[in-house]
Amino acid sequence: xxxxxxxxxxxxxxxxxxxxxxxxxxxxxxxxxxxxxxxxxxxxxxxxxxxxxxxxxxxxxxxxxxxxxxxxxxxxxxxxxxxxxxxxxxxxxxxxxxxxxxxxxxxxxxxxxxxxxxxxxxxxxxxxxxxxxxxxxxxxxxxxxxxxxxxxxxxxxxxxxxxxxxxxxxxxxxxxxxxxxxxxxxxxxxxxxxxxxxxxxxxxxxxxxxxxxxxxxxxxxxxxxxxxxxxxxxxxxxxxxxxxxxxxxxxxxxxxxxxxxxxxxxxxxxxxxxxxxxxxxxxxxxxxxxxxxxxxxxxxxxxxxxxxxxxxxxxxxxxxxxxxxxxxxxxxxxxxxxxxxxxxxxxxxxxxxxxxxxxxxxxxxxxxxxxxxxxxxxxxxxxxxxxxxxxxxxxxxxxxxxxxxxxxxxxxxxxxxxxxxxxxxxxxxxxxxxxxxxxxxxxxxxxxxxxxxxxxxxxxxxxxxxxxxxxxxxx
Numbered sequence: 001x002x003x004x005x006x007x008x009x010x011x012x013x014x015x016x017x018x019x020x021x022x023x024x025x026x027x028x029x030x031x032x033x034x035x036x037x038x039x040x041x042x043x044x045x046x047x048x049x050x051x052x053x054x055x056x057x058x059x060x061x062x063x064x065x066x067x068x069x070x071x072x073x074x075x076x077x078x079x080x081x082x083x084x085x086x087x088x089x090x091x092x093x094x095x096x097x098x099x100x101x102x103x104x105x106x107x108x109x110x111x112x113x114x115x116x117x118x119x120x121x122x123x124x125x126x127x128x129x130x131x132x133x134x135x136x137x138x139x140x141x142x143x144x145x146x147x148x149x150x151x152x153x154x155x156x157x158x159x160x161x162x163x164x165x166x167x168x169x170x171x172x173x174x175x176x177x178x179x180x181x182x183x184x185x186x187x188x189x190x191x192x193x194x195x196x197x198x199x200x201x202x203x204x205x206x207x208x209x210x211x212x213x214x215x216x217x218x219x220x221x222x223x224x225x226x227x228x229x230x231x232x233x234x235x236x237x238x239x240x241x242x243x244x245x246x247x248x249x250x251x252x253x254x255x256x257x258x259x260x261x262x263x264x265x266x267x268x269x270x271x272x273x274x275x276x277x278x279x280x281x282x283x284x285x286x287x288x289x290x291x292x293x294x295x296x297x298x299x300x301x302x303x304x305x306x307x308x309x310x311x312x313x314x315x316x317x318x319x320x321x322x323x324x325x326x327x328x329x330x331x332x333x334x335x336x337x338x339x340x341x342x343x344x345x346x347x348x349x350x351x352x353x354x355x356x357x358x359x360x361x362x363x364x365x366x367x368x369x370x371x372x373x374x375x376x377x378x379x380x381x382x383x384x385x386x387x388x389x390x391x392x393x394x395x396x397x398x399x400x401x402x403x404x405x406x407x408x409x410x411x412x413x414x415x416x417x418x419x420x421x422x423x424x425x426x427x428x429x430x431x432x433x434x435x436x437x438x439x440x441x442x443x444x445x446x447x448x449x450x451x452x453x454x455x456x457x458x459x460x461x462x463x464x465x466x467x468x469x470x471x472x473x474x475x
Contacts, residue, residue, distance in 0.1 A: 004108050019331075024358060082234050084236045093252040383450070
């Protein structure tokens with residue numbers, strides 16, 4: 001390999017078919033599998049497993065940056081540099097890939113090669129994956145746009161397909177009906193469209209200029225208005241919201257892959273799954289003698305072909321077959337596996353009705369740590385806050401609620417109105433509505449405290465930020 005290879009991980013989408021574990025504020029890439037690694041962490045490891053790779057790009061939503069950073073830090077990888085392109089909102093894959101390509105061209109040159117990977121896919125055969133990447137890189141170096149085609153194992157109607165003649169792509173086709181999918185599989189000429197790509201920076205930008213120039217022009221304008229931060233082992237490019245809104249919302253397939261005449265496919269058998277439903281996730285890993293996969297403390301009696309997951313509660317199941325049972329602290333899903341694609345309908349209805357169960361878990365991650373809602377009523381809310389060492393909440397104020405902070409462990413540095421104080425374990429402070437306040441952990445262990453809110457309105461949007469070290473306030 002003569003060109004520099006840059007794995008580029010696209011970390012977007014809500015994963016609505018994997019509700020209630022996947023939610024808008026905690027999407028599918030952060031789901032942990034039985035080995036306690038998230039899909040996103042597996043994507044990082046996949047990218048860095050390729051020889052010669054020490055830079056990686058992650059394109060993600062700005063609100064997910066700190067959680068993404070924590071996922072990478074937990075892996076404790078050495079001699080790596082992480083590059084983040086932070087979107088203010090999703091604008092589909094063409095915008096993400098053009099942003100990455102222009103960033104890589106500036107940092108590494110026109111001959112650098114992008115390897116575009118999804119943050120929420122699973123690939124079990126690592127050696128076959130690396131072999132497929134080697135083939136893709138050779139094609140990319142010759143000026144081809146390369147996609148990875150997965151050899152179908154069954155007539156799947158939930159994927160798009162690629163028809164190929166050798167390594168040349170003949171056409172892309174949409175998700176077929178079952179009869180057509182069977183014909184595709186029997187022919188031996190069709191592959192599942194994996195959504196992974198490989199191309200030189202100059203090639204992809206040249207082809208996009210030819211077939212979708214408005215995407216290139218609008219991203220270029222956005223980058224000129226965007227802010228960049230640089231450190232020793234990390235760089236961030238935060239895309240400007242006003243100009244990014246003008247970028248066309250289109251997939252890379254529609255923008256260029258289906259139109260270009262320099263598209264190749266690498267057929268591969270790499271143990272790939274897009275984990276697109278609970279039925280797909282239930283097929284990952286070992287099952288018991290009755291075909292059940294259980295990630296819970298449970299007792300089963302006459303249960304067959306079921307997937308059972310519970311984070312906290314004990315599960316007793318009797319006389320069940322072909323079900324998905326997923327229990328989280330605030331929501332329970334029970335579904336027939338054959339209808340697991342329809343879980344998205346529950347997610348969509350919750351969102352339409354303004355029910356925040358589509359968006360948040362009881363535990364919500366923030367740049368400074370996390371909070372867990374312990375109890376919620378009309379006039380009061382009780383939270384458990386955990387602030388990382390050095391973590392600092394914004395200097396803020398609430399119009400409609402007062403707060404009482406009780407330190408459970410660690411030490412808190414508190415700004416309360418005109419006062420600044422240290423609050424030790426088993427001590428507390430009261431913050432009336434309208435007071436500017438800030439919470440900080442000056443210690444070396446996690447700060448844990450209980451927050452009791454009271455007032456007429458307890459929504460998370462009742463917050464006025466004056467200062468923030470995480471860039472959530474315009475300076």
